[in-house]
Amino acid sequence: MKLKFETQKITYKDSFKLSSGREIDSCEIAFQTYGQLNKEKSNAIMICHALTGDQFCSGINPLTKKKGWWDILIGPGKIIDTNIFFVICSNVLGGCMGSTGPSTVNPKTGKQYGLNFPVITISDMVKLQVRLIDSLGIKKLFAVIGGSMGGMQTLEWASRFEKKVNAVIPIACSFRHSAQNIAFHEIGRQAIMADTSWKSGNYYGSKQKPKRGLAVARMIAHITYLSESALQRKFGRNLQNSKNFSFNFITDFQIESYLKHQGSSFVERFDSNSYLYITKAMDYFDLSSRKGGLTNAFKNNNLSFCFFTFTSDWLFPTSETKTIIKSLNTSNAKVSFVEVKSDKGHDAFLLDEPEFHEILGGFIEGQIIKQGI
């Protein structure tokens, strides 16, 4: 796949086996690293991105020319200090920023996968990340950190690869996708598939891309990332241009304009099919459905956890995290948990939330002493 930007990449020549039983040949993982790996290789932090995130968590994103999605937290002298840590962030399997996904050319056919790409899971994404740290010669991560879908990945790390990580920081996430969350994702997928330019996923060669459908999917999803009170505070019933209603269907309200902007800017950087695959992976995620339930998922676990939730997050409410903590109480894990007061909804984990940042910094400091780096 030709990319419009530079990123680090590793290609695995052998076939990569998926949870579904299918395999991917020549699987590629695109990633960015920040800071220096120390001699002992003990200072590596894996950052897991959310549904529409990418590997550019710090510095300037070369595609959007904007700050990386977690630049507020990651960088020299910041909470996740790249003067101390070697930060790794990879594009998830199924993504569209360089890792193998539906927009990648299938080496067998010479054509882009489209819907021939196998359905992937959160577990598959993490398995590829594990291969990445193996390739980088890292035996054990200092920490794995992520919010939302990134948080699901951190839980997968804790459940399946507990020997390869010391500390786990799941933020604004859950051990499973709820019925409501699946419902919102399905509306998004239906919006994409209803776009006539989608053409059952075979739009890569054509000029017309299913931008309308993807924009609508993004608009719906974006509402779930905010809170009612944040929307009211930010936009209220304010009108966009005039003092009076237009009495037609152009944009009247500021909130309409905002959502349209969110939709149209998103389609410039994201692939519709990737959106289908990644939302599906999130919907499939349920640690409690595995053998022995949630308690078994963290059995004999002695990792250090620091969970964060936000009071106004209705997409991943605090009660979900409390359920995880309940089952962690039966293991030997060292668990910290904070519910941060915020009216910014699910998106709070990406924003300037001093309380959240302060506690996260404190936990990391404690881990530096404990792990002795």
Add this chain to the structure above:
Amino acid sequence: MKNNLRKDLKLISELINSNEKVLDIGCGDGNLLSHLMKIKKVECRGIELSQTGVNECVKKGLSVIQGDANFDLNDYPDHSFTTAILSQTIHAMIYPDNVIENLIRIAKRAIISFPNFGYWKIRRDLFLSGLMPKNSALPFEWYNTPNIHLCSIKDFTNFCDKKGIKINEFLYLNEEGENLGHLFNNFRAYQAIFCVSKK
């Protein structure tokens, strides 16, 4: 950090043996837990309601969950800890009876400390002024106090009798935090520390 541990907390820490697994309920800023972790190599967990308290604890490298002892103790399995500590908190609980029974369910023993409402100065103040008593352990006004279930030493020992809870050890302290004898404890003691378990 070394010497600023409250006197009653210091006495509690002396009751803890090395290498125990301890749960501190209402652990505040985590001073007791971090003291136990450093001095006695105790495996520590904490529950704290206030966010500022949890912040301080997490910053100290402690494993602390933001939660409410009234409800969240139900989530812990039996015998998960050797000792559960409830210092200066029982009188602010909505269901003190439920909390105490939970403590001795999830831990082999519970250490509970509280201000003694039978203390002679409290009796005197109420008797002479006719106003709700206040002191350094009970600094609030009647209308804003979180202390909704105050009790005397006698109330507590009666409760243990009634519920079949075994009192293993007790310490009665004066206002300076010094250990008083057993004599007229409900009259003389400013606060009390009890170590209890199932019979």
